[in-house]
Amino acid sequence: MQRLNGELPLSAEELENVFDTLDSDGNGYLTLDEFSSGFSEFLFGQKISLEGSMEDKNPGENPPEVLYQSQWEEGLEISQDEEEKHFCMLMENLGANSVFEDPAEVRSLWAQLRRDEPHLLSNFEDFLARVTSQIIEANQEKNEMESALKRKAATHDDEIQRLYEEMEQQIKNEKDRIVLQDYERFLSRSQDLELQLSAKEKELEQLFQKQRGLEHQCQELHSEQHVTKVENVKLKQTNDELARELEHTSKELTLAQEQLGLLQLQSQRLHEEKEIEIYRLTEGLQRERAKNKTLKEDEEDEDPSTGSVRHGVANGSCPQPGAEKIRGHLQRIISIEEDHLPHLLQRDCQVQTPLQECAEGEEDSEDNIELVMSNIIPSAEQSKGSVERRETPTSPRGQPVGKETSINEEGGSSPPDRLFKIILVGNSSVGKTSLLRRFCDNSFHPGTCATVGIDYSVKTITVDNSQVALQMWDTAGQERYRSITKQFFRKADAVIVMYDITAELSFTAVRQWLTSIKEGTGEDITIMLLGNKTDKEIERQVQTGVGERLAKDCQMSFYECSACSGHNVFESMVHLAR
Numbered sequence: 050m051q052r053l054n055g056e057l058p059l060s061a062e063e064l065e066n067v068f069d070t071l072d073s074d075g076n077g078y079l080t081l082d083e084f085s086s087g088f089s090e091f092l093f094g095q096k097i098s099l100e101g102s103m104e105d106k107n108p109g110e111n112p113p114e115v116l117y118q119s120q121w122e123e124g125l126e127i128s129q130d131e132e133e134k135h136f137c138m139l140m141e142n143l144g145a146n147s148v149f150e151d152p153a154e155v156r157s158l159w160a161q162l163r164r165d166e167p168h169l170l171s172n173f174e175d176f177l178a179r180v181t182s183q184i185i186e187a188n189q190e191k192n193e194m195e196s197a198l199k200r201k202a203a204t205h206d207d208e209i210q211r212l213y214e215e216m217e218q219q220i221k222n223e224k225d226r227i228v229l230q231d232y233e234r235f236l237s238r239s240q241d242l243e244l245q246l247s248a249k250e251k252e253l254e255q256l257f258q259k260q261r262g263l264e265h266q267c268q269e270l271h272s273e274q275h276v277t278k279v280e281n282v283k284l285k286q287t288n289d290e291l292a293r294e295l296e297h298t299s300k301e302l303t304l305a306q307e308q309l310g311l312l313q314l315q316s317q318r319l320h321e322e323k324e325i326e327i328y329r330l331t332e333g334l335q336r337e338r339a340k341n342k343t344l345k346e347d348e349e350d351e352d353p354s355t356g357s358v359r360h361g362v363a364n365g366s367c368p369q370p371g372a373e374k375i376r377g378h379l380q381r382i383i384s385i386e387e388d389h390l391p392h393l394l395q396r397d398c399q400v401q402t403p404l405q406e407c408a409e410g411e412e413d414s415e416d417n418i419e420l421v422m423s424n425i426i427p428s429a430e431q432s433k434g435s436v437e438r439r440e441t442p443t444s445p446r447g448q449p450v451g452k453e454t455s456i457n458e459e460g461g462s463s464p465p466d467r468l469f470k471i472i473l474v475g476n477s478s479v480g481k482t483s484l485l486r487r488f489c490d491n492s493f494h495p496g497t498c499a500t501v502g503i504d505y506s507v508k509t510i511t512v513d514n515s516q517v518a519l520q521m522w523d524t525a526g527q528e529r530y531r532s533i534t535k536q537f538f539r540k541a542d543a544v545i546v547m548y549d550i551t552a553e554l555s556f557t558a559v560r561q562w563l564t565s566i567k568e569g570t571g572e573d574i575t576i577m578l579l580g581n582k583t584d585k586e587i588e589r590q591v592q593t594g595v596g597e598r599l600a601k602d603c604q605m606s607f608y609e610c611s612a613c614s615g616h617n618v619f620e621s622m623v624h625l626a627r
Contacts, residue, residue, distance in 0.1 A: 085154045465509050465518035472522045474562050475547035476555040480581040483612035485523050500525045512626045538569030550580045551588040580609040
């Protein structure tokens with residue numbers, strides 16, 4: 050339509066209308082049949098409509114076209130040959146004889162236009178010339194494309210043939226190379242197999258020799274087997290006799306174990322009775338001391354002249370009365386399983402003497418762990434002239450082993466509502482003893498020496514309107530005392546695991562202490578993780594978050610304190626008591 054726009058005296062819109070009218074199937078393009086049929090319908094339909102209108106106007110009169118039509122039809126037969134010649138000449142001039150496969154439709158359309166619309170015949174011939182030229186050009190382009198494709202196909206076939214020949218040559222060369230390699234490999238493999246075969250033959254000869262030797266040994270073993278069978282029969286008889294003896298011995302051992310259990314029960318009962326007797330003697334001794342002190346004060350008030358003499362005795366300048374009497378050493382044995390009476394552990398009633406161990410009776414090391422806490426040396430019978438001596442401790446640890454401290458320092462305080470046994474564990478030099486002194490005495494000694502064995506102190510505090518006695522056991526951190534420390538875990542109510550925040554090694558050892566606690570207790574027990582020496586923040590090696598994570602993982606309470614400054618010491622103990 051764009052090409053026809055410049056050649057026909059019609060606008061683009063009119064050409065579009067013509068195209069839409071001729072495109073009866075609406076597929077967007079016109080074939081020759083569609084164009085011929087559509088154009089014929091347009092012409093014939095218009096003629097019929099004109100004839101109908103004329104008949105409506107003059108129904109009674111014959112139109113002049115009818116008269117002329119008969120004459121035209123007569124002349125039409127005469128001019129058909131002439132039209133045929135004229136159409137053939139037109140097609141030859143246009144060069145369209147070989148363009149259209151069936152020119153009859155074009156001829157009928159041309160003849161129809163010539164008869165009905167002669168003024169459109171020239172336009173149709175021009176249109177037919179342009180269409181013919183375009184078809185010829187399209188055929189030429191088609192032929193050129195076909196020839197180009199044929200040349201391209203021929204070139205492609207030649208290239209494929211060349212590549213095929215090259216591939217065949219490469220395959221042949223590669224095949225020859227592989228055959229040569231296989232032959233060389235076969236020769237090499239054959240030589241290797243020959244060498245292996247000779248080696249195998251030598252090995253086979255050696256195996257034959259070994260087989261002969263083994264057959265000889267087998268004969269010897271058969272002879273030995275017979276002897277061994279005889280010995281086995283004898284050994285079986287001996288084994289039966291030994292089994293009977295073992296059964297008899299097992300019965301005797303069972304009886305001995307039962308007797309041993311009875312003896313242990315008797316020993317334990319005797320030990321308990323002995324402890325009760327010791328407590329009774331200790332209480333009686335305390336009462337006698339109190340009476341002696343009262344009598345001594347009364348005697349000094351009545352006879353002041355004798356005060357200087359007693360003062361000399363107290364300083365060791367004169368012998369004590371009744372020195373010739375035999376003194377008995379009464380030993381105080383304290384077990385972690387017993388509840389210690391606070392009035393037996395008052396600081397003003399303790400006497401410093403060398404520690405002695407009690408080796409009387411057979412005691413179970415796991416059930417009764419005993420410590421010799423103090424040796425009380427009374428006279429055979431206390432009288433008015435008895436003298437009490439006090440020695441000043443030389444150890445920088447301060448109080449002796451087994452002391453008791455209370456918030457109420459005055460005498461006659463009420464007994465505690467609860468008593469908790471708490472054990473302090475940790476590596477040596479983490480500050481367990483200093484923490485104990487700070488909590489019990491509110492004091493700090495920089496030169497405190499390492500604990501040897503076990504030490505303990507008792508402090509009574511008020512928690513939620515209740516008097517709670519905390520029996521604090523200070524254990525030695527050295528490796529050689531670990532076995533003693535583990536035995537104290539069984540009857541403890543709580544354990545404080547301490548580490549030094551300035552020593553990462555002490556924090557690393559916390560897990561080992563937790564393992565020892567688990568092995569010693571065998572059950573759930575309250576554990577507190579306590580980091581000491583927060584006053585040395587500059588030297589800190591263990592961060593607070595690390596300790597908190599460990600405590601959270603092991604389900605422990607966590608505090609950081611300073612035995613030197615007293616920071617968080619009392620608070621942590623109150624938290625543990627709750």
